[in-house]
Amino acid sequence: MPETPTVYVTRQIPAVGLDRLRERYEVVVWDGKLPPATEHIEAQLASLDADGLVCLLSDDIDADVLDASPNLSVVSTFSVGYDHLNLAAAAERDIAVGHTPGVLTETTADLAWALLLTCARRTVEGHAYVDADEWETWGPRLLTGADVHDATLGIVGLGKIGTAVARRGAGFGVDVLYTGPTRKPDREAELAEVGVDATFVGRDELLAESDFVSLHVPLTAETAGFLGEAEFRRMPEDAILINTSRGGVVDTDALDTALARGWIGRAGLDVTDPEPLPGDHPILRHAPERLVVTPHIGSASVGTRDRMAEMTAANVEAGIEGDDLPTSALG
């Protein structure tokens, strides 16, 4: 009888994915709250002769990990982003790589708007104020913020998530500017159908003209440090930056300076560099008046995480069977 294939999973993912894997494979799951060390992943893959690896965006999947088990046929990441994976090394070794595109688009767009509204209307500060028992009376100038309706929303990267964020602007009557390597007439038409006017502009124009700038690009050599000191200086002094993409797209020191010197108004970050952001990181001195940070929860709704787990399992199954992955990161 052929041996049951083995899959190593680097964290407890939702049961719907793990149960599906357990129906067909020997599944070993790292039970720690923090990610396993890369050496531990390697050792586990080697000792299990693993056929499949399920990983998270917090794991560093380099060539050594890919070489750890000679049987490894598939790496399936429980994320849409795959900047933590050495894709070229996987392709060289003929190891399939799966990810979870599409399913978290709307959930992440919801969070981008949650941060945008939070920063504009200062809700975190408002809560802290009440919690600190400072609320003595209605105040004509108390916690005045920025209007969101009729504002100009700058989208960096009009892909799936960027478009979903822009589409939500219909209810607020915003004008959308977007930038990226190329103009996207299809996306413009899709947005026009719901009454959102999206205009393709260069990066500098977007930064200079937008009340809100929301980042929706993957982390690549081209996008790393996309927003640095020079870019922050181009933005209006009350501009609000929202980042739900990857922390490395923003130069954290430059953002710190921009907030300290008032080059921009506020920032709402779901992703940071470094990530996780230590509680004593200097940039946190701006919170909550000028900075709101959430712990990379863009896709964190129960339904979306369940769907991500199912997609992750489906990619493992296809990889072990030698079929095309339903959602391959290798194109």
Ligand code: DGY
């Ligand atoms: C991803 O999947 O890449 C998101 O950043 C988290 O779900």
